[in-house]
Amino acid sequence: MNLSTEINEHFQEKTVFRESLFEGKQILVVGATGGIGLAVSSLFKRLGANLMLAARKEDRLSKIVKYLEAVGEGEISFCKVDIRELEQVEALFMDRIDSEFFDCVVNCAGGQFPQPSINFDKKGWEAVIDTNLNGSWNLMGTAARNWKENNKSGNIINVVVVNQGLFGVAHTSAARAGIIAFSEKAAVEWASLGIRVNCIAPGAIKTKGWKVYSEKVSNCYSKTNPLMRPGTPHEVAEAIAFLSSPAGAFINGETLVVDGGGRHWGEIWTTGKPDYYLEASKIWEDL
Numbered sequence: 001m002n003l004s005t006e007i008n009e010h011f012q013e014k015t016v017f018r019e020s021l022f023e024g025k026q027i028l029v030v031g032a033t034g035g036i037g038l039a040v041s042s043l044f045k046r047l048g049a050n051l052m053l054a055a056r057k058e059d060r061l062s063k064i065v066k067y068l069e070a071v072g073e074g075e076i077s078f079c080k081v082d083i084r085e086l087e088q089v090e091a092l093f094m095d096r097i098d099s100e101f102f103d104c105v106v107n108c109a110g111g112q113f114p115q116p117s118i119n120f121d122k123k124g125w126e127a128v129i130d131t132n133l134n135g136s137w138n139l140m141g142t143a144a145r146n147w148k149e150n151n152k153s154g155n156i157i158n159v160v161v162v163n164q165g166l167f168g169v170a171h172t173s174a175a176r177a178g179i180i181a182f183s184e185k186a187a188v189e190w191a192s193l194g195i196r197v198n199c200i201a202p203g204a205i206k207t208k209g210w211k212v213y214s215e216k217v218s219n220c221y222s223k224t225n226p227l228m229r230p231g232t233p234h235e236v237a238e239a240i241a242f243l244s245s246p247a248g249a250f251i252n253g254e255t256l257v258v259d260g261g262g263r264h265w266g267e268i269w270t271t272g273k274p275d276y277y278l279e280a281s282k283i284w285e286d287l
Contacts, residue, residue: 003060006208007067010042013234017241022049023073026101027244028092029053030083030139031109033060035207036159039233040106040240045072047241052102053078054092055109083109083135089142104155104244105143107136112172114270125171132175137182140197144190153194157243158183159236160199162259165224165267176201180255187253196252198243203259204268206230220269225262 027044031037032053041053045068055061058080065078081088093102110132113124140156147154160176161169180199187197204221222229239258242248257263273281 003063004067006038007042007064010039010234010237011046011071013043013232015043015046015238015241017047017238017245019047020073021047021241021245024048024050025103026050027052028102028105028143030081030105030107031055031159032064032078033057034108035233036202036205036236037106037108038064039237040108041068043234043237043241044106044244045074045076048073050074051076052092054081056080056082083139084130086138086142089138093142093146102143102147102152102154104157105139106240106244107139107156107158109135109139110159110172110176112169114168116168116271117170120171128171129175132172133178136179140182140186144186144193144195147195148193154196155244156183156186156195156197157240158197158199159240160201160255162201162203162257162263162268164263166270167267168270168272183255184253191252196249198248198251198253199255200236200239200243201255201257201259202231202236203257203262204230205233205236205258207233220273224266224268225260226265227260229260231258231260 022044027049029037029041029044029051032041033055037055041051041064045051051074053061053065053076061078061080065076069076079092081092083089112128112132115124136158143154143156158179160179161172163173163177166173183197183199190197204224236258239256243251243256262268
């Protein structure tokens with residue numbers, strides 16, 4: 001699927017929100033080139049926001065902006081940034097635009113690779129922790145300090161992961177758990193500054209990277225929740241828009257799980273379920 005088709009599909013999705021909901025609002029979307037980040041960017045552009053998109057892939061960023069600037073009323077720009085580098089994050093806020101105009105920061109950045117946790121090496125572990133946890137801390141702290149210095153309120157939304165039964169990516173689960181814990185504490189400490197902090201935890205979401213894992217494994221994802229289907233990036237974007245809207249103004253320090261009820265039902269094995277656990281699961285078939 002090419003980029004223009006992907007964006008057009010996002011714009012064909014139905015939304016419960018009015019088109020002018022974020023008119024005049026300045027929104028920073030970090031990790032805007034990924035499946036969820038692109039869905040968030042597309043939805044917020046439809047809803048009238050002025051967008052700053054940030055990610056490491058400058059070529060894809062420029063193409064996304066080119067497609068999105070033709071739709072919706074808000075302005076749009078982009079900045080290449082690696083959130084692992086504090087200096088780049090600070091430059092994003094201080095040098096590229098006047099940071100006092102950010103109303104909301106949506107953090108979709110992150111990455112991981114499927115592997116049994118016993119096989120993690122130092123390089124792989126540190127790469128995931130540095131991007132997902134340290135990078136989020138760089139972004140959140142910089143945003144909060146700039147809001148405080150400019151005497152402005154703000155809103156941070158971190159995209160994390162579900163913590164129920166997510167096997168094969170223990171490194172990202174550990175990092176995202178750290179983000180959730182920090183978000184909960186920051187939500188209390190920063191509330192007096194007018195800053196809200198919340199998290200969104202998607203379950204099995206069908207993105208462009210869905211087939212990164214084996215087809216046999218990915219075909220099981222639709223069975224990991226009682227709705228018996230994967231979620232879509234647009235459904236995650238709608239939840240983020242809700243937390244960013246006036247309807248979410250009294251929600252602070254929470255993690256909104258968007259997984260079709262999967263945390264009450266099943267488990268996700270990104271590397272495939274080992275034979276030992278497959279055999280154990282089959283005992284229910286004989287009852």
